[in-house]
Amino acid sequence: MAQSNLKVAVQKFGNFLSSMVMPNISAFIAWGLITALFIPTGFFPNESLAIMVDPMVKYLLPLLIGYTGGKLVHDQRGAVVGAIATMGVIAGAEIPMFLGAMVIGPLGGYVIKKFDQMIEGRVRAGFEMLVNNFSAGILGAFIAILAFKGVGPAVDVFTGWLVAGVDWLIGTGLLPLTSILIEPAKVLFLNNAINHGVLSPIGVEQVKETGQSILFLLEANPGPGIGVLLAYMFFGKGNAKKSAPGAGIIHFFGGIHEIYFPYILMRPMLIIAVILGGMSGVFTLVLLGGGLFAPSSPGSIIAITAVTPHHASAYIANFAGVLVAAAVSFIVSAFIMKTGKQGEEDIEEAAKKMQEMKGKKSSVSNVIEGGQAAMPDNVSKIYFACDAGMGSSAMGASLLRKKVKETGMDIAVTNTAISNLPADAEIVITQEELTPRARQKVPNAFHVSVDNFLSSPEYDKLISALQFPANSELHEIVEDAEDNVPDIQDEEMAHDDDLLRPENIFLNKEFADKDEAIRFAGRVLVDAGYVEESYIEAMIERDNITSTYMGNDVAIPHGTEEAKKAVIKSGFTVIQVPNGVDFDGQKVRLIFGIAGKDGTHLEILSGIAVTCSDMDNIEKLAAAESVQTIMDIIGKK
Structure with missing residues (x-):
């Protein structure tokens, strides 16, 4: 138990450190670009523009x-x-204080947070701005002095020890052994803390002395990861094999290393492959004198090329380091995959493991919930949000973006960090563990909680809700049904002509209240042989639990989950009430009494949703003067 708690603590700590770096990767890229272009050994040496390099690494990035x-x-x-x-x-x-900033920045936030909690409700009206400004200024100044006297020098000394240690490893030829720590650290989400908190500051010091540093490539080398993904492309099975090429492109050219973690988690033995690949790559770099003159952010082959010293030997050394790492990782991965059993659909389960590794819980199904807001109309943008705004949320955004595009809806899908969510965000998707934070940040948004960004079927509910925004009650019922019944194929439904019979359609009915209307619908289902007598009271009970009014003047009374045993076969009834009947303050002109057997509940609801999402159809149904007209509009299926 103690080891498990320690593991979770380390994972959360690593994820928090990563969250400080990842939103600022663009600044690292800008610094690397200016360095690559304008320093004396850059593509376009420019003494005046090169002046920006040192202030950026010393002030901008740590700040x-x-x-x-x-x-x-x-x-x-x-x-x-x-x-x-x-x-x-x-x-x-x-030296550059990346690590110091990771320590003192959150500490400053914590101190002012505790101060605000202490004075909450105690500040007299009119003095809030004065207290806020002076408290932040005074506490900030005090912590800055503490940092100047203590934290800065301490980190300086600590970094000096690390530099000495790295020099010793290089001198003894043991630097490749760092891969034993670095490659597993990636899966524990400590990679950004190690790369930008430890390796980059030391690397910057080495660049001042030698013009390049191998340390910038210890973590950023994409070779080990692409080797694993290539092995899945050739020897994988199922979804893992199909998705590996796309993941390889994102990893190798986009520099998002997180995308290959689930593939390792499917086969934990593959951690050996990336360790050996990493060690081989580092050995090659040491042997050939490879290195970069600035951090490669992100860790893509494009970024590595941009910050490689501009002479042939450096390009040869760095590319060789990547290729050797990829080759060794591929060979070892292929051996592991060929000599062990492999599941067909392991990728989604592995993705769930990845979220658990990040300290996030998993559940059986995803939950769509409105929080403080209902599903908005005319949605223009969906945000995927996570701690850092990259990695898993970027993958989820790409999956949903494809689904939205297939429906023809004009909705933009983007990923971001929770801290960067705009105040006017309409729909926000987060992992369950992060949803409370997202709600706190944007309480007026419609929030979707998921347990796995990579599980594309989980987004179908949201797509359906976006297509039929008025039918929120229907979505809740569909979700309930999906959790408790097996899938039914369309072909099976197409052969069942007994779902809606002409004798079960009623025109021009009048009811005193909703209970009378529901009981009438239930009696029709009983008389038609769809359900047993007990189902009628279950329909009343279900409506009392949650109203079965679904919007657009439509109600869909049906039984409770426990009443499924009372369903003999699937079917439904349509009841036209031109003058309307009150359902909890809502006027209902069309009532669909439903009984679903073995999952056909879902198909019936889906068909009704498609028809009733259009108010023109509602008006036609409510004004229909013949049973055949209603049959033609709805269709037997």
Whole structure:
């Protein structure tokens, strides 16, 4: 138990550190680009523009990390205090303070958070702005002084020890052994903390002395990951084999290493493949004198090429390091996959494991829930949000984007960090563990909680809700049914002509109240041989639990889950009430009494949803003067 708790704590810690870095990757890219172009050995040497390089690495990048760390803890006030405190570690050390910013930024956010909690409700009206500004300024200044005197020098000394350790590893030829730690650390989501918190500051110091550093390639090398994905392309099965090519492109050219983690989790022995691949790549780099003159952010072959020193030997060394790592990883992965059993559909289960590794729980099914808001009309944008806004949320966004495009809906789908969600966000998708944070950030949005960004079938409910926004009650019923009945193929339904018979369609009915209307619908189902007598009271009970009014003047009374045993066969009735009957304050002109056997409940509801989502159809049905007209509009299926 203690080991399990320690593992979860390490994973959450790594994920938090990563969340400080990932939203600022664009700043690292900008620094790398300016470095690649304008330093004396760059593509276009420019002495005046190159002046920006040192201030960016010394001030801009640590300040952004500290700002983001504070914001993660206490939103904007935490961000400001975190940035002030970070200035203390910057001034108190001689090296880039990425690691110091990761420490002091969240600490600043935590201190101001505790202060705000302490004075909550105690500030006199009219003094709020004064107290807020002075408290943040005073506490920020105090923490900055503490950082200047203590944290900065301490991190400086610690980094010095690390530099000495790295020099020793290089001198003894043991640097490849770092892959034993680095490659598993990726799966534990400590890669960004190691790369930008430890390796990058040391690498920057080495660049000042030698013009390049191999440390920038220890974590960023895409070779080990692409080797695993290539093995799945040739020797994988099922969805894993089909998805590996796309994942390989995203990983190798996009630099998102997180995308290959589920493939390793499917076959944990593959961690050996990436370790050996990483060690082989580092050995090759040491042997040939490889290295970069700035961090490769993200870790893609394109970024590596951009920050490789501009001479042939450097390109040969770095590309050889990537290719050797990929080859060794591929060979070992292929051996492991060919000598062991392999499931057909393991990728989604592995993706769930990945979310659990990030400290997020998993559940049997995804949940669509409105939180403080209902499904908005005319949705223009959907946000996928996670801690960092990259990796898993980027994958989920790409999957849903494809589904939205297939429906022809004009809705943009993008991914972002929770801290960067805009105030006017309409729909936000997050993992269940993160939904409370997302709701706190944008309480007026419609929130969708999922347990796995990669499980594409999970998005069908949202697509359906977007296509038929008025039918929120229907979606709830469909979800209930999906959790408890097997799938039914359309072909099976097409042969059942008994679902809706002419004698079960009633025109021009009048009812005193909804109970009378529901009992009438239930009696029709009993008389038609669809259900047993007890089903009628179950329909009343179901409506009392949650109203079966679904919008657009339509109600769909049906039995409770426990009443499924009372269903003899599938069928439904249509009852026209031109003058309407009251369903909990809503006027209902069309009543669909439903009984579903062995999952046909879903197909019936789906057909009704398609028909009744269009108000023109509702008006035609409510005004129909013959049973055949209604039959023609609805169709037997």
